[in-house]
Amino acid sequence: MAARTRRPEIRFGEHLTWAGEIARSALTSGPAIAWVSTFLLLPVLGIAFISFLSRGTYGEIQLPMTAGNYLRLAGFGVLGFDPQYPVIILRSLVLAAGTTVVCLVASFPLAFFIAGLAGRAKQIALTLVVIPFWTNLLIRTYAWQLLLGPDSLAARAAVAVGLAEEGMPLYPSALAVYLGMLCAYLPFMVLPLYTAVEKIDWAIAEAASDLGADGVRVFRHALLPQVMPGMVAGVILVFIPATGQFVIPDLLGGAKTVLLGNAIQQQFGASRDWPFGSAIALVGMAVVLFGLWFQARAGARTGEEGPL
Amino acid sequence: MKRIPLPLWVTSILLYVFLYAPIVVVIVYSFNAARHGGPWRGFTTRWYATLLDSPDKLAAARNTLELGLASTAVSTLLGTGLGFGLARYRFPGKKLFSWLMYVPVVIPDIVMAVAMLMFYALMREWLGLFELGMTTMIFAHVTFQVPFVAIVVRSRMVGMDPAIEEAAHDLGASSLQAFVRVTLPMILPAVVAGAMLAFTLSLDDFVVSFFTTGPGASTLPILIYSSVKRGITPDINALSTLIVLVSVAGTVAVALLQRSPRAQRGEK
């Protein structure tokens, strides 16, 4: 404990002993940590334990303990070797990454726009971004099916431009899936990004531009570092949940492929193999958390703060 | 404050149109005379009338609102504390706990739902508590909302200039006073944003709600999910339209009722 001393330190203007800091941590972070630990982390440990158990003939969870589920994940199935699950995980990561990029591109203009409005308009504009998400995701996605159906405006425009056949809907397709994903995850990117953009010190940008920097350089060096924390938060809040998303790809992609969410759902649902489902979930979560950790380490080297 | 250039106006309006396109479809189709949600059959307002006549849908709407407000309130409190605490203070095991707070964000819905179901079952055996119902749902929702709020709040704190807080302390403010009078107003946009995210998460949750609810505590997402599997019927569209209208009206009302408080809080 070389960094901490027994003498009161000044942190952010406060005189704090180490004990005082612990007390404050307990007061502020404590309740949340206690809550999540009790209600989720302990049960998740239970799930981890279950992933090493076996499935009984009637779908019960039972001993003996086995690594069989993990072997199956690696590709050793009853019908021979087939690395389906690594492919499934990769596919989900790619979709999540694509969604994140699309959301980023769409969120920047919106965040700057909202931040640039005056007082009440700002509040209204921000809430207007969120309101569509208070209608059910399923309903909105089904609405996209109608919007992309064979008789819709979008389809007819595509036929006119020669990008689609007559009478065919614009889904299932990758475009439809990404449209749906963008629609679903936009507020999770816009809201954190906006909180950062709102606090931008424009003086820095003005100074940079006065000193002769062009628009791109001003953005890269004066504005981007200021919004970085918000951007990182947004990326986290979109990428991570998007890896588990499967309803939108099913509805707009024709359910023709298996993503991480589908695979887990199938095991907890139709196949009633909770041990295997738990294993898939744990590996999926581990992969995502590892990616996050890796990104945090890389960020730490360049002096960026991690999100938590 | 920068003036908004025209290209930004155009892009943003287009994005709003994109966001609301499905909503417009929902509103239009809520007047569809086709009973089973098929193609357009004619204009009618009777689905709105039948809505008022369905006690189960109204009960579900009430449950959803209750659940959303209660869970958002609790999770915003907890999440703001967490975001603030992680940004400002150090404690043993901080790194580990920071990473563990990601679990509710990373975990797939169904796994979380099953995990909580088993946890409640165990608690019921040992302590006789946690009969499935509204309270178990609220607890479950808070659990997945907290990290979202914390992440947003912390990101705002990280980017904040600590000089103002330091000045407050130098001028003799106690920790609590400094927090309430100085820090909180500065991070309020993030807290509100986090709360809105939390509310959205709760309103749209089906899987966790389904597994942690009890008889009579069904929520709209559960009802809608079941109906949707049967095909989107116009009364579901009517219900969603009402939700949107109420939300928009509420937002505008709240905004209009405010009498320039932002200038008082030192917002730009």
Place this chain on the structure above:
Amino acid sequence: MFTPKRFALAAVAALALACQKQEPAPAPAPPPVAKEPCQLNLFIWSEYIDPEIVKAFEAKEGCKVTIDLYEDNESMIAKLQGGGTSLYDVVVPGNYVIPVMTKLGLLAPLRKENLPNLANLDPKFVSPSFDPGNTHSVAYQWGTVGIYLRRKPNQKIDETWGLLFDPAKKPGSFLLMDSIREMMGSALKYKGYGVNTTDKTQLQQVAKLLTDAKKRSQGFEGGVGGKNKVLAKAITAAVVYNGDAVKGTKDDPDTYYFVPREGGILWVDNLAVPAKAPHRDAAEKFINFILDPKIGAQLSNFNQYATPNKAARAFVTPEDLTNPAIYPPPEMMAKLEFVTDLGDDNRLYDELWTSIKSK
């Protein structure tokens, strides 16, 4: 207006409100003297019971019925395993999960003395293979899985699963059903195999068939979704459950349902009582009520599915009785098979389905 103090106050108020709304625990066994108010917690598929039937039961027995919905058997089982056995009084499991639920101890045995109307059941559903002696379940509705399509006037339809599985046939755009056993079972029937086979060669052939069909299709969809898309003219053909299809043909006479000549799946949904149901008497009264001939007919007229109640046939709409889509003729019935749970061999179907969907 939005000050921190008021926010905190609102939060506390919301929390207090939430704590007050704790759902009461299910009533324990009542004291012998007092009569508890009648309550029934029904856990059922959506749109599977006529609201009028529920109201009639409430009026007749003075009971209050709460209805909760689920959309697949496995969610219902998971809910029961997680403590739902003491929450719900009546559930509606499919035939293939009943042996599983019985072995897992999730169902209470039925007390036959409370079910005089059992005598109304058609002999085919008395003591079925999946529940000998009707110890835990009573048939509710039954039906088939087949093809529902839109046909042009005077178009001759070749009634075979080959419409979907034979690349030479071009039925137009089509959807497959997003359900493991139903879809694989239909393909197995096309190849002339049994729907419960565990022969790896047969299964792999069928997997190849389905993977190829998937590539030609517009994707997978639940039964009702498929029927809606056919009705909406977005799709030409889909694999659907017969009741949904019949509702569709009534809406649009240009559409048409059939079970292909190779045969298909026969399914039966049943009423059952969870092991620790809080209102067991009410549950059995309800089951007996459903078995009443007039009520059974009302149910089938509402659902457009087939009734297992022989006495109810007298009150079923005559045109439904003669509709082969609802009541298949005897030659077709001989080609229909029940799906059974395959225990450890379920894994074969699971792996193949994952690879079909994934490739």
